[in-house]
Each structure stands twice: as structure tokens, then as C-alpha cells.
Amino acid sequence: MSYSPRSVPSHKQLIYDCIANLGPVAKAELLEAHDITSSTMTRLLDEMAKEGLILVTGLGPSKGGRKPLLYQVNPDHRYIFGLEISRFTSTLGLFDMNMNQKSVVRWRMDVTMTPERLVDHAVGMMLAFMKDHAIAPERVLGLGIGAVGPLDPGSGVIINPKYFPAKDWEQVPICLMFEEAIQLPTMLENGANTALVGEHWSIRHENVEHALYVSAGVSLRSAMMSYGRIVYGKVDTEGSIGQMIIDVDGPRLGDSGNYGSLETFASVQALERQVRTRLKLGGSLLPNHSSVAPEQVNLDTITSGLNAGDPFITEMFHQSASYFGVGLANLINMFHPELIILGGALINANPMYYRVATDVAVKKSYYSEAYLPEFSMGQLKEDAVVTGAALMVRSRMKL
Structure with missing residues (x-):
């Protein structure tokens, strides 16, 4: 039977998750985070310990009385x-x-x-x-x-x-x-x-509640988190950021989607199309791949040209990153997250993409002095x- 992705967790599950994220942790800290009685907390902890879900790992520092027991998840339970x-x-x-x-x-x-x-x-x-x-x-x-x-x-x-x-x-x-x-x-x-x-779990001790993840690759993908929980819509939002309109008179990437959409200017598909068009017009690109036919161009050959210093490819990467930064600014202005994590093939292709995109996003974001988002390429990455x-x-x- 499949799991429901949006089921409501029980008190026991919430306490277990808290121990998993904070452990080793004392009962007093768990009580501060959950609206249940001390006796109920003791019962649930005892149950989880007997079931092998959690372990008592020692004693914590005393705050005037007996040293408290510390609990952590049993890593080898399952x-x-x-x-x-x-x-x-x-x-x-x-x-x-x-x-x-x-x-x-x-x-x-x-x-x-x-x-x-x-x-x-x-x-x-x-x-x-x-x-x-x-x-x-x-x-x-x-x-x-x-x-x-x-x-x-x-x-x-x-x-x-x-x-x-x-x-x-x-x-x-x-x-x-x-x-x-x-x-x-x-x-x-x-x-x-x-x-x-x-990524949010990897920085769980930093207490980030509102975060945005955006991946720039073959398509543009995003996810939002508010108060530590994923934000869902009525339907799956795969690729929706790519359909954000940033040029009402612009073209579209293929035979579907919005005209002037973000993916038309800031995606692997868009970059490949631009390079192929240039090669078909007789342009001299990709110095290390002079025999590559236009239809064989992919991100690897484009990145090779970028690393070799090809001026046109460098310009295209810079332009793509700038458009991507505009899209990020639109998301930031709507959501105002604490942290924006960026990933995907384009972000990882060359440091310039991340640098240009974040610079543009900051310049075009509206915020007061009390708000300045933090950008990251994440801890876990691939x-x-x-x-x-x-x-x-x-x-x-x-x-």
C-alpha cells in the first residue's frame, strides 16, 4: 500500500521526528515543543524505547535537580x-x-x-x-x-x-x-x-522555517516550505516556475507552454537551441569540439566552450543567468523566504551562473532593511x- 504524502502525523510521530531532528534531547525540551502533558510524554517515550524506536543515550546537564535522561533515534531500528x-x-x-x-x-x-x-x-x-x-x-x-x-x-x-x-x-x-x-x-x-x-533537514539546527528550492536544468523546478512544511497546490507544480512570463512579447521554447516564459530564456533546452542556431548560421563555437554537428550540441559541449573562453557562449550563459535571477526575484517578492537553495545542471555547470543569478535576484527583490534573503547551493547537492x-x-x- 502506498503512503499518503499529506497524511496528518500523530503525537507519537511528531515526538519521534523531534527526537530525530534534535537528538540527543531531554524530555523537558520535548515538552516545550509539544502541547501534551508530562505523563503522556513519559508514556510515549517509554513506548518508543520498548519498541526499539529510540535509545536512552545518557544524562544531560542538571538545571538544579536530577540530571535528565537524553533520548535519540535508534539508527538501526529500520x-x-x-x-x-x-x-x-x-x-x-x-x-x-x-x-x-x-x-x-x-x-x-x-x-x-x-x-x-x-x-x-x-x-x-x-x-x-x-x-x-x-x-x-x-x-x-x-x-x-x-x-x-x-x-x-x-x-x-x-x-x-x-x-x-x-x-x-x-x-x-x-x-x-x-x-x-x-x-x-x-x-x-x-x-x-x-x-x-x-536540504532543510541537513541544516535543521539553524531553525530555518521559510525556504525556497529552485533547480535550473532541462526544465525549471521549484518547491516552497513555510513553517517547516512543504507548500502544496491543487495539482503538482512541476515546471510551473518555468511558465512564469517575463517577456509578454517573447517567443516560447517549443510547441507548448507560455510565450515569453522563463524557461524560454533560462534552461538547458534554451541554451542548446541558441547554440545550435548559431552553428547553423555559420558561427564558430566550441573550439574543443569543432566537428560537433548542431544537432549533437548538448550541455557538456556548451560547458566545454564556456570553459575555453568562447565569448558568445559566455554571453549566453550570462544572459541566461540574468533571466533566471529575474525569475528568482519574482518568487522572492511573492514569498519572502529566509533561504533560497539553488541546484540543477546550469547552477552546477559554472560558478558564474550562480553568481550572476543571485546578484540579479538581490537587486530586483523588494525588501526592507529587516529582510535580506540568504542564498545557498545546498549541503547535500546531488x-x-x-x-x-x-x-x-x-x-x-x-x-
Whole structure:
């Protein structure tokens, strides 16, 4: 049975999550964070300790009386798989309950990686990880998937993502496929959301409540968090930031979407189209790839030209980053987050992209002296999606 991505957690689950995020932690600190009686807190802690969910790890400093017991999550109580399904690469990770990464593997998403082959490959690696770490199937809590959308998390279906190299990625019941293949509860979530959950967890001691995650790659993806919780809309918001209109008289990227949209000016697809057009017109680009035909141009060859100092590619990267910064400013002016985390292929291609985009975003953001957003490329980076997917499984386990 699939997990519900938006179920309401119980008191026991909330306390467990608090221990997982803050531990080692004393009972008094837990009482400050939860509106329950001391006797109820004691009962729940005793229950979780007897069930092996948490451990008593010692005594904390005294505040005038007896030293308090300190509680932390038992890392080896269960294990969780996290899976990222993306356009270029996919990643599988095995985690303990403290989100320590036990094993991880990545693979290319080429023209042969259909949904059926991906499930077969991932299940094979999951079984290998369990064997390597001597983990029985009943000790695995479940599988969390962070995927490129649009998707329907409630039914566990990937609907119709664009730009996958392989065919048959429309209306894919991915949760059912994994559950039938390996008999593990599986949940599906937008990869941008799981990336933000993962990155937020990595800085959990900094008390950031309002955050924004934006990925600039083949498409533009975003996620918002308010008071520590992901903000959802009526439907999956995959790619919606890319349809933000920044030039009412502008072109559009393909045969669908908005004219003058952000993705038309700030995406891998837009950069590739610009370079291909230049080459077809007889331009001299990509000095290290002089034999590359226009239709063979991709981000790798473009980045090579950038690193070689090609002036036109440098100008295109700068322009793309500037447009991306405008899009960030629009989001910031609407939401005013404390932290904006940026990721994706373009952000990672060259430091210039991040620098230009954040400079433009700051200059075009409206804020008082009391508000100045912080920008980051994140702590987990390429492991953010799988970590967040595993965290979402942990937060939805039934206690």
C-alpha cells in the first residue's frame, strides 16, 4: 500500500521526528515543543524505547535537580530506500533511521531506461544493498521516490514528464510497479519537494522555517516550505516556475507552454537551441569540439566552450543567468523566504551562473532593511532528492 504524502502525523510521530531532528534531547525540551502533558510524554517515550524506536543515550546537564535522561533515534531500528528518477541520471540510496547513507549508486538515464528496466535495475541494486548490509526485508521501512513530474502522489503515478530519453514514461504507476516487484510500501513525491526536504533537514539546527528550492536544468523546478512544511497546490507544480512570463512579447521554447516564459530564456533546452542556431548560421563555437554537428550540441559541449573562453557562449550563459535571477526575484517578492537553495545542471555547470543569478535576484527583490534573503547551493547537492525521499518515508511511518 502506498503512503499518503499529506497524511496528518500523530503525537507519537511528531515526538519521534523531534527526537530525530534534535537528538540527543531531554524530555523537558520535548515538552516545550509539544502541547501534551508530562505523563503522556513519559508514556510515549517509554513506548518508543520498548519498541526499539529510540535509545536512552545518557544524562544531560542538571538545571538544579536530577540530571535528565537524553533520548535519540535508534539508527538501526529500520532502514529506508530513497530513489531519484530524473532525466539525466537516477540515484538510489540506502539510509538508516538517522539518515546516515549506508550505500548509494547512480546510473545514466539513456534511451534504454524505460520504466520497466528502471524498476528491474533499481530492485536488483536494492537487493544487493540489503545483502551487503545483512538487512532482512522486514527491517526495511519502505521506498521513497522523488521524481520529475508532473505526477500524482496520491495514486503513485508519474503522469507525462518531458524530455526523458527513453519511451513509455507516460501514466506510469511507479509505486505499484515497485510494490509488486519488491513488496515494500512505496511513496511518490515531486523531486523538487524532496530536495527541499533533504536540504532543510541537513541544516535543521539553524531553525530555518521559510525556504525556497529552485533547480535550473532541462526544465525549471521549484518547491516552497513555510513553517517547516512543504507548500502544496491543487495539482503538482512541476515546471510551473518555468511558465512564469517575463517577456509578454517573447517567443516560447517549443510547441507548448507560455510565450515569453522563463524557461524560454533560462534552461538547458534554451541554451542548446541558441547554440545550435548559431552553428547553423555559420558561427564558430566550441573550439574543443569543432566537428560537433548542431544537432549533437548538448550541455557538456556548451560547458566545454564556456570553459575555453568562447565569448558568445559566455554571453549566453550570462544572459541566461540574468533571466533566471529575474525569475528568482519574482518568487522572492511573492514569498519572502529566509533561504533560497539553488541546484540543477546550469547552477552546477559554472560558478558564474550562480553568481550572476543571485546578484540579479538581490537587486530586483523588494525588501526592507529587516529582510535580506540568504542564498545557498545546498549541503547535500546531488544527494538531496534521495535523502528527502527517505525522510518523507520516515515521517509517514505508522507508530
